[in-house]
Amino acid sequence: MAGTMAGMVGVRQASMVPRPRWLVFWSVVWTVAYGWTYVVTATGGLGGAPAGWYVGLLVIGGLALVAALPGRVWRVPLVAGALALLAAMLIAIGSLGWFFCCQRWFSPPSRPG
Numbered sequence: 270m271a272g273t274m275a276g277m278v279g280v281r282q283a284s285m286v287p288r289p290r291w292l293v294f295w296s297v298v299w300t301v302a303y304g305w306t307y308v309v310t311a312t313g314g315l316g317g318a319p320a321g322w323y324v325g326l327l328v329i330g331g332l333a334l335v336a337a338l339p340g341r342v343w344r345v346p347l348v349a350g351a352l353a354l355l356a357a358m359l360i361a362i363g364s365l366g367w368f369f370c371c372q373r374w375f376s377p378p379s380r381p382g
Contacts, residue, residue: 293334293347300331300354323357330354 304327311319333350337343 290338293337296350296354297331297334297338300327300334303327304331323360326353326357326360330357 304324307327308319308324311317330350330353333346333353336346337350340346
């Protein structure tokens with residue numbers, strides 16, 4: 270048994286880097302749900318059109334995560350999808366901060382009445 274672990278003779282060892290497929294799967298589900306909510310809110314509730322580049326960023330991130338699910342090469346698409354969704358998150362947080370903090374500075378003054 271020199272060089273092997275007890276009970277592991279002839280058995281392939283698992284990789285030391287776990288590949289959490291369920292986490293990636295639920296990240297794809299979250300991305301689709303978030304994108305759908307964004308489009309519905311932007312068109313219905315806000316009365317405007319959703320930003321096409323933002324939806325495109327979400328689609329790129331989601332497709333990269335989907336590409337990471339089945340393949341043998343999964344690190345590159347997983348990192349690319351995570352970076353695209355990180356950029357979308359930072360843009361969303363920044364725009365919410367702009368909306369809540371700075372909107373009052375640029376809105377017309379209210380008239381007493």
